[in-house]
Amino acid sequence: MPVHHDDRVLLDYRTSDDAGVYRLDDEHALVQTVDFFTPIVDDPRTYGRIAAANALSDVYAMGGRPLTALAIAAFPKDGNEAVLGQIFAGGLEALREAGVALLGGHTVQDQEIKFGYAVTGDVHPVRFWSNGGARPGDVLMLTKALGTGIIATALKFDRATPEAAEAAVRSMLGLNRAACEALRALPAGAVHACTDVTGFGLVGHGTEIALASRCRLVITAASVPLLSGVLGLVDGNVPGGGVTNREHFAGTLTIRGDVAPALVTVFHDPQTSGGLLAAVAPEHASAAREALRAAGVDARPIGVVESGPARVVLD
Numbered sequence: 001m002p003v004h005h006d007d008r009v010l011l012d013y014r015t016s017d018d019a020g021v022y023r024l025d026d027e028h029a030l031v032q033t034v035d036f037f038t039p040i041v042d043d044p045r046t047y048g049r050i051a052a053a054n055a056l057s058d059v060y061a062m063g064g065r066p067l068t069a070l071a072i073a074a075f076p077k078d079g080n081e082a083v084l085g086q087i088f089a090g091g092l093e094a095l096r097e098a099g100v101a102l103l104g105g106h107t108v109q110d111q112e113i114k115f116g117y118a119v120t121g122d123v124h125p126v127r128f129w130s131n132g133g134a135r136p137g138d139v140l141m142l143t144k145a146l147g148t149g150i151i152a153t154a155l156k157f158d159r160a161t162p163e164a165a166e167a168a169v170r171s172m173l174g175l176n177r178a179a180c181e182a183l184r185a186l187p188a189g190a191v192h193a194c195t196d197v198t199g200f201g202l203v204g205h206g207t208e209i210a211l212a213s214r215c216r217l218v219i220t221a222a223s224v225p226l227l228s229g230v231l232g233l234v235d236g237n238v239p240g241g242g243v244t245n246r247e248h249f250a251g252t253l254t255i256r257g258d259v260a261p262a263l264v265t266v267f268h269d270p271q272t273s274g275g276l277l278a279a280v281a282p283e284h285a286s287a288a289r290e291a292l293r294a295a296g297v298d299a300r301p302i303g304v305v306e307s308g309p310a311r312v313v314l315d
Contacts, residue, residue: 011062015131016208018058018195021123029125033058036072036116040152040272041169044083048090048115050172054198054273055117056098060180061196061276062130064123069095071105074114087115098175129194132212134279138192138305140217141288143179143297144171144275146202146266147230154237164229171227172273179276182295183288190284197274201245202267203312205277207252210310213279218313219267219303221259226266234262241270252311259314267314279305 003014010029011021019033035055039047052069059066071091075084095102100119151168154160160168176196183191193213195205202224206217245268255264280288285301292299303315 015212017131018061021128023125029123031059031062031064031121031123034118036114044086045090048087049094050273051115052091052094053175055119057176057196059121060176061194062128063184064121066100066119066121068101068103068120069117072116073107074110077109131209134193134209134213134305136307137282138279139285139301140303141278141299142302143299145225145227147227148271149239149269150230150233150237153239154233161229167228176276178295179297182291190281191278193279195277197271197277199270201269204245204249206312207249216306216308218306221263221314223302225300231262234265242268254313256315
């Protein structure tokens with residue numbers, strides 16, 4: 001597609017960022033994103049909440065504050081309207097938790113249910129986070145454990161333990177608001193780059209940062225937090241997105257050392273409403289972790305940024 005040039009557009013799709021940024025004036029910019037997907041859990045209200053948390057996450061990943069949302073829904077012509085109502089109710093609960101105003105939305109008929117939101121937020125035009133700012137020496141922080149895609153697939157076939165299912169749902173319901181606010185409260189410039197780990201998995205979204213920043217992300221496999229029980233579900237429960245992620249990002253991935261194959265699979269697992277992956281200046285890394293803990297976020301340092309060819313290294 002031809003690129004539309006506008007000096008007010010500070011960030012668009014070309015860097016694979018989570019949202020676009022549009023400057024209004026010297027102090028204000030809009031952050032805009034859209035995200036929707038098919039049901040990931042059976043309970044419609046929970047599905048609606050997860051869809052909202054997932055859509056809001058893109059604004060938080062930019063260091064922004066979500067303000068308004070428009071609902072997007074597809075529903076079968078002969079579907080149970082009570083189910084649709086529960087989906088919308090769950091989404092509204094998450095929006096209210098985030099302090100976001102629902103302005104309206106749009107629905108279409110479809111054979112398969114789909115739900116999500118277009119979200120608009122605000123951010124300072126020179127203080128937003130993007131994929132392209134990581135620098136050698138930065139510490140990589142991850143704010144949520146991995147494994148929602150594998151566990152959700154296992155749930156469809158009644159192969160997930162109650163403990164694993166509960167851990168995955170709890171993670172997906174959690175907003176990235178607290179993590180964003182904790183990182184945003186650090187001194188200006190402490191966070192050099194940020195994204196949320198969603199459909200492309202840890203490796204894929206890490207690769208996007210590496211490519212945009214022209215650097216190498218070295219991830220210590222043993223330090224990456226995993227959801228309870230996910231390693232026991234890897235065999236036979238890898239979603240299609242996990243397979244395509246592995247194929248697509250194979251050319252920019254190096255596996256160094258003795259990294260278990262099951263871990264590599266989880267690192268490619270597509271996440272729904274995943275955590276933030278932030279590249280934090282080394283002098284602010286300890287303060288970032290303490291701020292996140294104080295905000296109730298169990299963030300972990302999982303690696304470092306190095307100079308070198310743009311790729312992800314699992315060590």
